[in-house]
Amino acid sequence: MPRPGYLVTGGTGFLGATLLARVNRQNVPVVAAVRQGSMLLGGIQHFLIGNLDASLDWEGALQNIDVVVHCAARVHVMNDNSADPLAEFRKVNVGGTLNLARQAAAAGVRRFIFISSIKVNGEGTRIGRPYHADDLPAPQDPYGISKMEAEEGLRALAAESGMEVVIIRPVLVYGPGVKANFRSMMSWLSKGIPLPLGGIDNKRSLVALDNLVDLIVTCIDHPAAANQTFLVSDGEDLSTSEMLRRMGGALDRPARLLPVPAWLLRSAAALLGKRAVAQRLCGSLQVDISKTRTLLDWTPPVSVDAAMRKTAEVFKAEINTAH
Template identity: 65%
Template sequence: MRILITGATGFVGSALCNRLEESAALRIAVRGPIDAALRGRCEVAHATLDPAQDWSQALDGIAIVIHCAARVHVMNDDAADPLREFRRINVDGTLQLARQAAAAGVTRFVFISSIKVNGESTAPGQPFTAQQAPAPIDPYGVSKWEAEQQLRKLSAETGMEVVIIRPALVYGPGVKANFLNMMKWLYRGVPLPLGAIHNKRSLVALENLVDLIVTCIDHPRAANQTFLVSDGEDLSTTGLLRRMSRALGKRPRLLPVPAWMLETAAKALGKQSIAQRLCGSLQVDIAHTRERLGWTPPVSVDAALQKTAQHFLEQQKQ
C-alpha cells in the first residue's frame, strides 16, 4: 500500500513518517528542500497547497492520502484578510488535492482537522463530541470546518472514503509555541500566577495522535467518520504545570492567584484570549473514537510529558 503524506516536515507529519517508514511505502509532498536523510527514507514530490497545484505526479500509484499540511493558526496574523487566506489554502487547496486524489483512484483520504471546528471552549462537564454541531470562531477553525464539509460532499459524489480527525492541543518532543514557552518558564523557575486554576483542558500527545492516524489508514469502521482525539485525561492549567515541572525535575513556583483576578486583569489589558486559554475549559469526549475503532491512547499523560521534557532538556545542553 502506497501512502502520500502532506506536511511531512511538520510537527505531526514528521512523526507520522517516522512511525510508518518501515511498514509502508511512503511518498511525501513538500514545498521546499529537505535533508538528505529524509529523502533517502521515502519518495519525495514537490507541491504546495496552491489551489492551482497539479498533484498528478504526487498521486501516481497512491492508495491513501494523509493530509497534514495546512495554513496553521497563528497568534498575530499579519494577512490583510486572514479568513480569505485560510480559505485559499485550507479549503481551496485541500479540495484541489482531494478532487485529484479521487480521480487518481485514491481509496481513502485522511484529513487532519482541528478541535477548533467544535469551538474555543466548553462549559464544565460538557465536553465537545463528534456528533454535536460545529461552532468554529476564528478563521483557522472556520476554514477547517468548511474543508470538512467540502470533503464530505466530494466523498458522496466520488465514493472516495474520507476520515476526519480533530485533535485537541498537540504536544510532544519538539513542540513549539505556547507549550514550549511554558517549559522555558518552568525550567527557569519563573514565578507564575497560575497556582489556583481549576479548569479542565484536553491535550493529545503526539504519539497518541500518530497512533490514531495509523489506525485510520485501513480500519474498515473509520470510513467516512469524524473522530475527536485526546489523551483521555483532562488537566487543569495548574495540574499541567505541576506535572510538567516534575517531568523537568523542577519545583514549580506557582502563585495561588484566583482565576477571576487573572481574567479581570487580562480584560483590562485587552488580553481576554490569553486568559481564556489559561483559565477556561476545553474538554473533548473521545468515546466515539474508542468505541468505533476499539482504540485507546497508548501513551499516558505522564509518560508523554516525560518524553517531551527529556527532548527539551537535551536541547538545553546544545
C-alpha cells in the first residue's frame, strides 16, 4: 500500500513554494496543486487545477493523502476593482476552501491545515495590547471576513467529520522573493531615498517566511495542534522606523529617515486618499504567540536580523540580474 503523503495547495506561491521545498526533503510523498503551466521542484507530483471554487473535483489529488496544507487563496489586494469584492473573496476563500475540506474528510485525510490571516482578528492594536489566538474575531475588510467564514466552516466540519483542523493566522510575511510594500521599501532604501518615517513610534509583528514554514511543518504532526488556532510571528515587534533601519543594515545601505511626526503623515495621507497606507506605516499590530510557544513547544528558529539578511541577499541578486 502506498505511504500516506501531503497535499499542498498554492504550490507556486510565495509561501507554498518554500513549504514544498522543505517537506520534499522529508522523504514523504508530496502532491502540489498548481495551475496549468506552473513549474515546480522535481520529484513532486503535480495536480493541475482550474478555478479554486466550490465546483473543483479534488479526487485525483486526495488519494493516499494524510495531511492537506491549504495555502492557496484569493489574496488581499489594495485596490480591488470587483463590483462585489466580498462575493469574489467568498468564492475562493470560503467556497473553495470548504469544498476541498469536505472532499478531504470524505477521502480519510487526518489533518487539514488552513493558512488564514491575522485580518481575522482585525486591522490594528494598541501598543502593549496584542491580539491573542482565541480573541473574538473582528475582521474589517472583505478578505478578513472571508477568511473568518472559512475558519468557522472548517471548525464545524471538524466537529462533524472527525478530521483534525489546524488554523494558522500569520502577520505580514517577509523573506526571499517578497513582493508588494516590503519590496518597495527595500527598493527605496537601496536607492538611498530619504523617507519621512523616522518618527514613528508604533509596534508591528512580522514573521519571516522560514519561521512560518517551520510552524506549518510542526503542525503537520504535533498532537497538540489538532483543532487549534495559532498566531505566528518572529517574537520581536518593531516600529516602522526600526524595521527600516534593520532592513537598511541588511542591505548595507543605512536608512535615511526624516523624523516627520506620525500625525502629520496621517493627515497628508488622508488628503491623498491613502489612509490605509498610513495605517500600515504608522499604526500598531502586535500578536501574542505564547499559545503557539507553549502548546507546541515551538520557538521561531530564525532571528529578525538573519531573516532580513537572507531577504536582502536575494533582493540584491535580483537587482544585479535585472541590470
